[in-house]
Amino acid sequence: EAGVTQFPSHSVIEKGQTVTLRCDPISGHDNLYWYRRVMGKEIKFLLHFVKESKQDESGMPNNRFLAERTGGTYSTLKVQPAELEDSGVYFCASSPKLGYGYTFGSGTRLTVV
Amino acid sequence: RKEVEQDPGPFNVPEGATVAFNCTYSNSASQSFFWYRQDCRKEPKLLMSVYSSGNEDGRFTAQLNRASQYISLLIRDSKLSDSATYLCVVLNTGGFKTIFGAGTRLFVKA
Numbered sequence: 531e532a533g534v535t536q537f538p539s540h541s542v543i544e545k546g547q548t549v550t551l552r553c554d555p556i557s558g559h560d561n562l563y564w565y566r567r568v569m570g571k572e573i574k575f576l577l578h579f580v581k582e583s584k585q586d587e588s589g590m591p592n593n594r595f596l597a598e599r600t601g602g603t604y605s606t607l608k609v610q611p612a613e614l615e616d617s618g619v620y621f622c623a624s625s626p627k628l629g630y631g632y633t634f635g636s637g638t639r640l641t642v643v
Numbered sequence: 644r645k646e647v648e649q650d651p652g653p654f655n656v657p658e659g660a661t662v663a664f665n666c667t668y669s670n671s672a673s674q675s676f677f678w679y680r681q682d683c684r685k686e687p688k689l690l691m692s693v694y695s696s697g698n699e700d701g702r703f704t705a706q707l708n709r710a711s712q713y714i715s716l717l718i719r720d721s722k723l724s725d726s727a728t729y730l731c732v733v734l735n736t737g738g739f740k741t742i743f744g745a746g747t748r749l750f751v752k753a
Contacts, residue, residue, distance in 0.1 A: 563741065573687070573730070573743040586740055621686055629675045629734060632741075634686040 532556065534635035536622050542641045548610040551638045553622030555604070561585075561625045562605050563632060564597060568618035576620075579605060580628075591616075612642045644669060646742045649731050653748035660721045664747050666714045666731030675734040676707055678716045680727045681746065687730055690716075721751045 535554040543549050555562045564576040576595070577587035581602035590597070594613070599605040609616055619639050623632035649666045656662050668676075676693035691698065693705040693714050704717040714731055731744035 565741075565743075572745040575741050575743075578740070588740065631677050631679075631689040631692055634688065636686045 534622055534624050534633050536620075536635035536638050538638055539636065540639045540641075542643060543612055545614055545642055546611045548608065549612055549640060551607045551609075551620055551622075551640070553605045553607070553635055555622070555624030556626075556633055559624035559626050559633075560602070561628060561630075561632075562599060563623045563625075564605070564607055565621040565623065566618050567621065568615070573621065576607075609640075612640075614642050616640060617642045645745075646670060647731055647733050647744040649729075649744035649747045651747070652728075653750055655750045655752065656721055658721055658723060658751055658753055660751075661717065661719050662721055662749065663718075664716045664729055664731075664749075666716075666744055668712050668714070668731075668733045668742070670733070670735050670742075671709075671712060673712075673733045673735050676714050677732040677734075678703075678705055678714075679730040679732055681730055682727050690729070718749075721749075723751050723753060725749060726751045 537552045560581050562579040565573050567573045575589040578585045579599045582599050596608045619637045621637045622635045625632045646669050678690040679687040680690045681687045691700050693707045697706040702719045706715045728746040728748045730746045733742045
């Protein structure tokens with residue numbers, strides 16, 4: 531079974547630019563989650579999709595972040611315009627049902643300079 | 644106060660030792676509990692779910708005490724390969740928002 535795939539693995543962009551992160555969950559997993567870990571802090575929840583619908587986006591930092599999951603398959607997380615404090619590792623995870631443990635992708639390390 | 648708090652680390656133990664991690668959570672309505680393991684610069688990986696009755700998987704035992712709102716993880720006969728950061732994860736009701744603890748670092752030495 532293929533795992534959760536994230537792309538790119540690393541991204542270095544300048545402040546003010548736009549970056550789009552992609553996550554391909556495990557096939558058949560309706561639940562898709564985005565998380566972020568900034569340096570020295572714990573992993574923080576960003577949002578949760580059930581199929582193509584946003585179930586909970588209470589963790590999104592501000593309106594510079596936009597997540598989509600068209601067709602209920604892969605998801606994208608766009609940051610526009612990027613700020614220095616957006617630097618961190620962005621993890622995607624998926625699960626087959628609510629309340630189950632998640633499978634994480636290997637993350638995208640974003641550096642904003 | 645953080646919603647999920649873990650023992651501050653790091654824990655330095657010799658091979659073969661037994662080590663226990665504790666985690667407390669503040670939301671009494673929390674519904675599901677997990678322990679994840681994260682190796683340096685890698686993604687978290689599910690170690691085990693934590694059930695009210697307690698559960699064991701080989702050398703690992705997880706327990707949940709809802710009354711006291713804490714979760715524990717016991718590792719017996721530590722191996723060098725157990726060295727990692729152990730994350731306590733709590734799912735709350737409502738939006739099933741996931742709360743991660745800051746993690747406890749374990750170093751197992753020969």
